[in-house]
Amino acid sequence: MMAWIGALFLVLGAAVCLVASIGVLRLPDFFMRMHAATKAGVAGAGLVLIGIVFAVPSFEVAIKVALANLFLLLTIPVAGHLLGRAGYVGGVPLWRGTERDELAGVLKRGAFDAPHPDSRDNAKPGGGGPA
């Protein structure tokens, strides 16, 4: 029974990781990609680790997995906030469908590398690879 629960958690966690990666690949904007990577990424990796506890039931593994999950839950939001702030200050172009820019007068934006700041597809002449 424990092995079945472990198998369920493993497949579920890997599927959530896959969804997060598809989000990182397909979403149109840096901030949306960050949203996919931080939230769904933590959920996927955490679920896989929890699946390990059910598959290998030992106290040692359970403690280490709990520590790893706690660490992920504490650090990934911090990293996401730092990265989002750095990207905004650096001047990453927002998606052209963005309705409101709450930080518009609060943080100073630089010009990053985008001649057309409202679209990701013509952001870079000759550098972006296949579109």
Next chain:
Amino acid sequence: MSGAAALDIATTIAGVLLAIATVCVAVRIVRGPSTPDRVVALDMLSLIGVAVAGLAVLVSGSTAFVDIALGVALVGFLAVVAFAGFIERGAIRGDDGEEDTP
């Protein structure tokens, strides 16, 4: 089907899913278009690394890989924080080679 066989099949399926996820993230790292996009993809790659280290516990049978998962998570966090500092100070300006350190 016994529990051990189910666990084997689940490990294989999870490995395939994580491989596809790695390919997606690698495409984003290559494509960019800006440096923060690549750093986000790097963050996701380290999370996939944590999950793969977890799977390695089942594949190899050695529980030492749980420690490796913890280490990968730590290193990924430090890498993202360092890159965020560099980007915010303007030390990295896209990939067109232009640099202006204040």
